[in-house]
Amino acid sequence: MAQVLIARGYDSTAQVQEFLEAKLVDLHPPEQVPGLNKATELIFAAIEAERRITIYGDYDADGVCATSILWHCLKLLGAHVDYFIPSRLEEGYGLNKNAIRELHEADPERLLISVDCGITSVEEAALAKELGLELIITDHHQFADELPDAAAIVHPRLPGTEYPFGDLCGAAVAFKLAWRICQIKGDGKRATPRMREFLLSAMGLAALATITDVVPLHGENRLLVRFGLPALSERPGFGMKALLTVCELQEKKLLETDDIGFSIGPRINAAGRLGQARLAVELLTTENPERARELANYLNEMNEMRKKVERKILKQARELVDEEPEWLEAPALVLSSTEWHPGVIGIVASRVAEHYSKPTILIAMSEKEQVGQGSGRTIPNINLHAALAGSAEHLVKFGGHQAAAGMKIEADQIDDFRVSFCNQIQKQLEGDRPDEELWIDAEVRLADCTYGAVRELDRLGPFGEKNPRPTFSASRVQLAEPPRKMGQGERHLSLTLHQHGKRIKAIAFGKSDWADEIARIDGALSISFAVNINTFRGQSSVQLLLKDWKAEEAS
Template sequence: MPHVAKAWHLKPHDALAIRALSQSMRISPVIAQLLVNRGVTEEADARRFLDAGMNLLHSPKLMPGMEAAVDRILDAIKDRKKICVYGDYDVDGTTGTAILVQLFQKLQVPIQFYVPNRLGEGYGLNMDALRNLHAEGVQVIISVDCGIAALEETKLASELGIEMIITDHHEMRDELPGGGAVLVHPRLPGSLYPWGSLSGSAVAFKLAWALSVRISNHDRVRPELRELLMDSLCLATLGLVADVVPLQDENRVLVKHGLKRISEQPTVGIRALLESSKLGVEQQLRAEDIAFRIAPRINAAGRLGCARSVVELLLTQCPDQARELADFLDQRNTQRQQIERRMLEQAQELAERDGEGRPALVLSHPDWHAGIIGIVAGKLVDRYGRPVILIAQHDGKPFGTGSARSIPGFEMHTALDACRDDLIAHGGHAMAAGLKIAADRIDSFRERFCEYAAQHFPQGIPPVPKLSIDAEMPLSSLTIGLLNDLDRLEPYGADNPRPLFLTGNLQLDGEPRILKDVHLKFFVRSGNSRFAAIGFYMADRLDELLSGGGKVCLVYRPKRNVWQGQTNIEMELVDFQPGPDADLA
């Protein structure tokens, strides 16, 4: 079952709009074209997008439930109630937890935090944890990045006499948590908050900001709390990037200034993370450095069941402890990578054996790690262009845990609901979901799910995935000046992806190489221009590359490659077509 070929689509070139924006803004035509591609055509909008000033942040007072939450927290502090911050185990949850805990510590308010074990407890609030915290004397719980759908758990907390302050950004049910809980969420019914797509860590940042304003008794925050909020901005940036929320509006502002702060003045814990990730301190960081170097290390701890150490790292003021904890996360990330590679190989073997002709893939294995199946499922979606569900069968237990990833146009949570008779539990949203299933129902579920998918797709199979390309460009245009121009659009991320370029009729130069058994590297030439291209996890496409008679067309992202003080430009492959001419949809 080979990888699915993508349909290449070159975005329209609106020459008049590009010229007008380029002249009015005095920016290069390339930047103008990329802005137009992103729907930014007016000068005022372009200036806001490129400048992303802190003045564009919305007041936390506008967020539903914020003022009530501040009141409740200040009353709890005054009454010396025992407070616990309850966060999620991923990057967004752990960074948001650290934001609130460090504020309480700064205020010298006794505080504890709780992060559930992903493997033993699962996501979000759970009954046993609430009972245990109650037994420890906790009277107030502030949730971070979870709780908005925890109806039964919130009811139990109320019965136990625990006051709940729920801060979240996830999708809500038709019914909201009751029991006197205070809800802080940018998209609550009736909300007038201008931007609804914050991450959990950003909501926690807003709560810390609102508390700091109230404590300062002035619109301007006290200097020592202002510095703390800037440290919190670093943490919120990690969560925003890792949670893949749209980097538009105030998310873009937060990340842009958070990256600057991390580069210039990282916290003790983040500095240790940078060093363990081989990222130079005081270099200009980009969002992709967070996404591909920092976030996987943090997430690895949660996936392997030790997320509490992440919060400890983010909070510590001791460099030695920070280095020790960062090294621990680095080891866990290496372990995660090894497990992931093995699982990916096994999943591809199963897909190639059993997936031919199926509109979706439902694969299971007794040796798979429940904390990593989501990553592997995402890679299979990209490779095969169809919905994927991977199920980790628990050794000696009569059930398995599944992770699902989808494609545009196929709502995973709806599909799972249609197959709910085969499931113990399920939940999620359109593009990603989780499930629990009895081991003896996996085969039945596979058939029912694939039948549902076949009925959903017009031809019984998923449509060919589309690859949207920003511009066609000659190889000679790949210059450091171009990359400097592209830097103006940073930070890149969801809804502002790093631009993709197409260059055709390139000559292969020399023999392609396989790196680490999985990556493909080769050189291409056009005229006097010669560049290296690297395709991650494309080693199995070597024969395809060589089938073009020495000619190839590439879709890629140009990137700097700094080695021993020398900067070169490298082409990071997204896709290729053998031969001299590109086939465009």
């Protein structure tokens, strides 16, 4: 523990105590979030006037959780509230003009509140103002040079403001807004017991979104996840309870970030990826346990479908690269096909970026229209949003942040965009591709990887973006058994290793292509790995999560 803390820059007792003993009261007061007080005033005025309030959400897990948090909060206040989630496949990301017109026509007096979107919707906000539709924007994404003209904008990094923590996700911004509403409904500083209970539950959804949106797990985000994860299992609504059952996590006392990232989050995201995000919001807001079970089962089926589509696209993407070997020399990849599902390309872009160690854009082209929908993922220290901004002349529109972004592009612009995008990435690389670095916290023996040591290291969590599970290295490690491929499609690699009499299991997710190469190694290995506790059928054991390896030279 001491070695890891020192390796991560904690070099004083005070720093260590602040990190390990962080408290819920360390969260910044909600009224400090830029624009939040103005938004709160408008919301209470709308409730008092008995106007309809419509929450306009995004279709990913962050947007679904943000919508659910704010809907629950306003419902508790007796507001006339509903929600609108655009179809990923038909309407695309964020505010859109057709939806604004339809919402205005149905009820011109309504208050429209965006969550997890809207900060780049300059034209859409102008249309809302022209129609007389009152609009509040709450978002966390990167903004453009011009901000939308809305009645209020709530954003932790709003220009000209100095909120202490700028990395909140969309649901965390919505949670802050709900928190302030609850304070005002109480005595101005403390919520009523009923609203406080709601906030503790809502923190679970904010934690879920924080993990799935892959924002940095430090500062306020680490606090939200640390105290929100227990709420998911201790204070689940009917929908979350049904989802935990489908994920076979209902008996787990304390959920971990991996449970969210690999089990719960993908099922919520699957609904949005396949064009039915409203069902995910319904799951998280329903008061009917039977309906909750139906929806959880349906989301589970959609997730299985999503995985099949994902495997097919990944195979096709690799085949495209094989057909164009010169692309391997480029600093980035831009791939397109009319056969790809636009809701799944973001996940596959992440897999391709990881496989080739390059920023990657995948574009799903429509057979009917000449406009494609793209999704991109990047590698460490490369700003994807900045590269898209530098290539904007070839795009219909784009948005996102440093690590992930989306775009629309006309078919005849793809080749020119590829050249421009690669040039932008090359500029960030400053003429050279840096070797990919793997940060090692400490060198250990396999015998050091005990159950107690892993539980001690868990105090450094919750683990995630910018606060990864500690990574170790070990040398002179031997194979105890031949490598084995496992999982659906044999995507993963299972190993049994030993060193100085210590025998331990290891798994490498998505790395089954290492199997044959490792099997040919005649001598010892040097390995890098994280370590966790694997629980299967009630039995818990220490497991290595293999990150990289190399054969040691014979002495």
